[in-house]
Amino acid sequence: MVDFxxxxxNAFLAHRLRRSSDRIVDQIGVxxxxxxxxxxxxxxxxxLLIDEQQQIGVVEISRRLRLSHxxxxxxxxxxxxxxxxxxxxxxxxxxxRVLTPTxxxxxxAAALRTFNANVSAMFDDLFTDIGxxxxxxxxxxxxxxxxxxxxxxxxxxx
Numbered sequence: 527m528v529d530f531x532x533x534x535x536n537a538f539l540a541h542r543l544r545r546s547s548d549r550i551v552d553q554i555g556v557x558x559x560x561x562x563x564x565x566x567x568x569x570x571x572x573x574l575l576i577d578e579q580q581q582i583g584v585v586e587i588s589r590r591l592r593l594s595h596x597x598x599x600x601x602x603x604x605x606x607x608x609x610x611x612x613x614x615x616x617x618x619x620x621x622x623r624v625l626t627p628t629x630x631x632x633x634x635a636a637a638l639r640t641f642n643a644n645v646s647a648m649f650d651d652l653f654t655d656i657g658x659x660x661x662x663x664x665x666x667x668x669x670x671x672x673x674x675x676x677x678x679x680x681x682x683x684x
Contacts, residue, residue: 531545552567554567554645555567557641558641561637563637563638563641564608564609564630564634565608565634565638566601566604568601569601569604569605570642571591572587572598572601573610573631573634573635573638574638574639576605576610576611576625576626576627576631577627580627581624582624582625583616583625584598584623602623605631608630609630610628610631610634611625611626611628611631612626612628613625613626
């Protein structure tokens with residue numbers, strides 16, 4: 527039986543990308559658990575950024591990772607519940623919330639850096655297997671969509 531989304535071809539490209547992304551995140555999440563790491567797989571980049579900066583605001587995380595502010599707020603709460611960060615008001619601006627990594631976060635970030643080196647090598651092998659570097663393709667896709675967004679491109683078909 528042909529997959530419903532596949533049957534619609536390029537029209538559901540975003541759906542296909544999301545499914546592939548979810549598959550990658552889920553499979554990596556299983557490995558992170560086996561390694562004894564408590565970082566949520568969708569929060570790995572955020573953990574590394576917090577560890578690198580040592581103190582960073584939610585808005586800055588959102589901007590640097592190019593993810594929505596509400597998502598970062600939810601992740602910050604989850605990180606706090608897991609003991610990965612302390613969240614405090616910025617002394618110079620009480621409205622601004624700053625995240626500081628805990629010792630647990632620093633340990634997990636170090637383990638994650640080692641793990642990421644292996645993940646990167648694994649993807650290099652996978653890209654060789656499929657005959658395409660998805661990262662370079664995604665970079666080109668993003669550049670083209672920045673240069674000429676979908677509404678502009680779609681207008682040519684109306």
